[in-house]
Amino acid sequence: MNTIASSWPHPKAGASSPWGRRGVRTVALTYLTVMLIIPLAVIFQDGLRAGLGGLWQSILSPIAWHALKLTLWTAAVMAIINTVMGMLTAYVLVRYSFPGKALLNGLVDLPLAIPTLVTGVMLVVLYGPQTALGSWLAREFGWRIIFAPPGIILALLFITFPFVVRAVQPVLQSLDREQEEAAATLGAGPWTIFRRVTLPALWLPLTTGTLLSFARAIGEFGAIVIVAGNIPLRSQTAAVYVLGEVESENRLGASAMSVVMLMLAFGLILVVDWLQRGRQTSRDE
Amino acid sequence: MTTTTVKLAKALTIVTLAGLLAACAGPATGGPTQAANPSVKLILGAYTTPREAYGKLIPMFVTQWKAQAGQAVTFEESYLGSGAQSRAILEGFEADVTALSLDADIERIANAGLITHDWHSLPHNGMVSTSIVVFGVRQGNPKNIHDWADLARPGLEVLTPNPKSSGGAMWNILALYGAALRGKVEGVPGGDEAAAIEFLKAVLKNVTVMDKGARESITNYEKGVGDVILTYENEILVGRQKGLDYELIIPRSTILIENPVAVVDTYVDKHGTREVAEAFVNFLFTPEAQEVFAQYGLRSIDPDVATATASQYPPVEDLFTIGEQFGGWQEATPKYFGDSGIYTQAIAAVQAP
Numbered sequence: 001m002n003t004i005a006s007s008w009p010h011p012k013a014g015a016s017s018p019w020g021r022r023g024v025r026t027v028a029l030t031y032l033t034v035m036l037i038i039p040l041a042v043i044f045q046d047g048l049r050a051g052l053g054g055l056w057q058s059i060l061s062p063i064a065w066h067a068l069k070l071t072l073w074t075a076a077v078m079a080i081i082n083t084v085m086g087m088l089t090a091y092v093l094v095r096y097s098f099p100g101k102a103l104l105n106g107l108v109d110l111p112l113a114i115p116t117l118v119t120g121v122m123l124v125v126l127y128g129p130q131t132a133l134g135s136w137l138a139r140e141f142g143w144r145i146i147f148a149p150p151g152i153i154l155a156l157l158f159i160t161f162p163f164v165v166r167a168v169q170p171v172l173q174s175l176d177r178e179q180e181e182a183a184a185t186l187g188a189g190p191w192t193i194f195r196r197v198t199l200p201a202l203w204l205p206l207t208t209g210t211l212l213s214f215a216r217a218i219g220e221f222g223a224i225v226i227v228a229g230n231i232p233l234r235s236q237t238a239a240v241y242v243l244g245e246v247e248s249e250n251r252l253g254a255s256a257m258s259v260v261m262l263m264l265a266f267g268l269i270l271v272v273d274w275l276q277r278g279r280q281t282s283r284d285e
Numbered sequence: 286m287t288t289t290t291v292k293l294a295k296a297l298t299i300v301t302l303a304g305l306l307a308a309c310a311g312p313a314t315g316g317p318t319q320a321a322n323p324s325v326k327l328i329l330g331a332y333t334t335p336r337e338a339y340g341k342l343i344p345m346f347v348t349q350w351k352a353q354a355g356q357a358v359t360f361e362e363s364y365l366g367s368g369a370q371s372r373a374i375l376e377g378f379e380a381d382v383t384a385l386s387l388d389a390d391i392e393r394i395a396n397a398g399l400i401t402h403d404w405h406s407l408p409h410n411g412m413v414s415t416s417i418v419v420f421g422v423r424q425g426n427p428k429n430i431h432d433w434a435d436l437a438r439p440g441l442e443v444l445t446p447n448p449k450s451s452g453g454a455m456w457n458i459l460a461l462y463g464a465a466l467r468g469k470v471e472g473v474p475g476g477d478e479a480a481a482i483e484f485l486k487a488v489l490k491n492v493t494v495m496d497k498g499a500r501e502s503i504t505n506y507e508k509g510v511g512d513v514i515l516t517y518e519n520e521i522l523v524g525r526q527k528g529l530d531y532e533l534i535i536p537r538s539t540i541l542i543e544n545p546v547a548v549v550d551t552y553v554d555k556h557g558t559r560e561v562a563e564a565f566v567n568f569l570f571t572p573e574a575q576e577v578f579a580q581y582g583l584r585s586i587d588p589d590v591a592t593a594t595a596s597q598y599p600p601v602e603d604l605f606t607i608g609e610q611f612g613g614w615q616e617a618t619p620k621y622f623g624d625s626g627i628y629t630q631a632i633a634a635v636q637a638p
Binding site: 129147236 | 372450494496
């Protein structure tokens with residue numbers, strides 16, 4: 001919270017009266033409680049109905065465990081690709097100018113606005129086994145994209161596209177280029193400059209963007225249910241597993257998995273917060 | 286800028302997870318109460334398959350009720366997957382009449398105390414339409430699929446939805462397993478549970494996509510995925526009516542799918558709609574209503590209508606019901622689809638690395 005407060009100018013008019021300030025705070029906190037905290041608390045209570053032991057037993061059943069592992073490793077592969085390619089995209093968008101750049105820059109955020117179900121359908125239309133591209137890939141390389149983990153990774157990459165780009169871009173923009181130029185004068189090649197001068201400044205936004213994209217990927221449902229194939233122990237992810245448990249009235253199984261997914265996402269977000277706070281204080285000193 | 290973007294991304298992550306979790310809570314819709322005369326509103330909560338049939342049946346009933354009782358009746362219709370609809374009604378979607386895909390979904394509402402009368406007392410045990418589990422194959426049947434045994438052929442791609450989320454998928458699995466137990470699958474000796482399980486595993490090995498419902502499954506098949514789909518006969522018939530070019534294969538032995546209908550006592554009493562709701566349900570069993578079901582791919586439970594439409598619905602050599610083969614859903618659901626059920630173990634064995 002303090003990061004936002006410190007980077008924004010203080011509003012003079014409304015905040016001058018203590019009543020106004022208290023009112024704003026009450027409204028915001030009530031809203032947060034009603035919209036976020038209560039629903040999350042219900043999930044936790046539901047998931048822990050049978051105690052921690054019951055929760056683990058439910059998570060460790062082979063189908064649930066496999067679903068969780070599949071979710072995590074596909075999200076991890078996505079996060080690695082996203083880190084490298086997101087950085088590259090941000091670098092090109094900041095450092096180069098070319099026609100259509102503004103338009104491209106605008107496109108980066110679009111995945112946030114598209115229903116992820118549409119993303120799934122789009123990928124099946126593009127890479128499905130019956131399409132020209134999909135059947136060519138299967139014939140020439142024996143690659144199966146849709147109804148297999150590569151499809152999951154592609155869907156996650158599309159959905160989380162903006163995360164790394166948008167985290168890195170502003171830092172790159174505000175970076176002092178004199179250091180890079182000095183390094184060049186001293187005879188450093190472009191790769192060395194990038195590695196020794198640019199990259200160290202970017203590691204925090206990179207980590208932040210990567211972790212957030214990973215957290216976002218854990219809960220993805222809409223696109224995955226279309227592209228994954230959803231076969232238990234083969235291509236069923238945690239979110240799709242939750243749907244099955246809900247539909248077959250195993251509320252405990254559904255909530256247990258949800259609690260684990262929430263904890264993972266929450267843990268990652270705490271790490272991100274901690275990293276940012278570290279930077280904030282080191283800058284203040 | 287960085288921090289606000291990051292905060293936004295965080296918020297989105299939380300919102301997405303919360304959205305997923307909201308699925309655990311289920312929908313809750315309230316219906317307003319009714320004035321008695323001269324008009325009345327009836328809420329129908331149904332599964333998706335007979336939607337087109339009800340589109341035709343409802344105007345017929347409206348005209349009839351106007352002439353008979355002098356009351357104008359309007360309908361509010363909701364179509365969901367059978368299990369989801371059943372749960373919606375349970376959690377407060379105030380449907381006066383419910384038409385679902387399987388007995389167990391009505392039973393769930395009755396067990397919660399919302400249906401207090403014996404809903405099996407209707408004609409045909411409360412089953413208003415029937416269908417059978419069949420195969421859909423590509424035009425010209427290029428993979429030469431004629432009976433259950435063909436589905437176990439290595440390399441074949443089979444579509445069936447996930448029994449965890451689809452009633453249709455449960456019918457499919459029981460049709461396959463029942464046929465095997467009855468000795469109607471080539472190479473599988475009748476009455477041999479172990480052999481039937483092996484056969485089930487062999488077919489499950491060929492399943493490439495498990496969609497969440499029958500509707501999604503056939504949509505995928507229509508997009509060109511898979512060699513053969515296990516589904517309701519009416520799905521294939523309605524698809525062909527729409528001009529799609531897959532073909533229908535009826536196996537030698539298959540299960541009779543029976544779709545129940547019931548008045549929901551709690552809600553009709555609350556809305557004061559019992560009379561019209563019961564009249565509507567009774568109307569569904571009349572020959573003229575049964576003819577409409579038959580037009581939309583469902584096998585009629587009315588013997589006369591069934592005879593009249595026999596050319597459209599070829600007889601099955603060995604047709605069995607959930608009751609006679611599996612002792613009803615009460616027994617079959619835990620035995621086959623429970624945590625250590627036969628299907629659950631088979632899929633785990635097939636997919637284990």
